[in-house]
Amino acid sequence: MSHAMTYNSALPDPDYDHAYYDGVPAKRLFAWVIDVLIVTLITLVLGVITLTALLWIWPVVYVTVAFLYxxxxxxxxxxxxxxxxxxxxxxxxxxxxxxxxxxxxxTGLYLFLSASMILQLVSVGAIALSQRHQGLHDLILGTAALNRPQ
Structure with a gap:
């Protein structure tokens, strides 16, 4: 895979380096499910360790764990x-x-945008339809999830 440059980004060009982007939307979905399960498990363990005290403030603990993770x-x-x-x-x-x-x-922008169902749907649509399969937070920051180079 070569590293062709595009207009204002040094990210691989999806027209010339499509291997970097092959299957990325499905992989991002599966990665997201795994990460949600990990964060949920960590949050539950913290709740049990504190004898359920932290479960009373579940949303705060969940967002904090998600950000730190x-x-x-x-x-x-x-x-x-x-x-x-x-x-x-x-x-x-x-x-x-x-x-x-x-x-x-x-991470902060991802969590902020995830708090709104509409913005989350826009982000999912952007991942599905944009050339580099970038979510809304990726488009704003100029980042992209790529197949890891070997």
């Missing part, structure tokens, strides 16, 4: 555990893996 894994590997299992990796506008700050911005 996504941010930590994206900052470390430029992918969540679900993405890694699906052989995906997030890349920034420069084509490089995401920095800690970019990972925080990506």
């Amino acid at each position: 996504r941010w930590g894994s994206v900052a470390t590997w430029s992918a969540t555990l679900g993405m890694r299992l699906m052989n995906l990796q997030l890349r920034g506008r420069t084509g490089h893996v995401l920095s800690t700050g970019e990972a925080a911005a990506h």
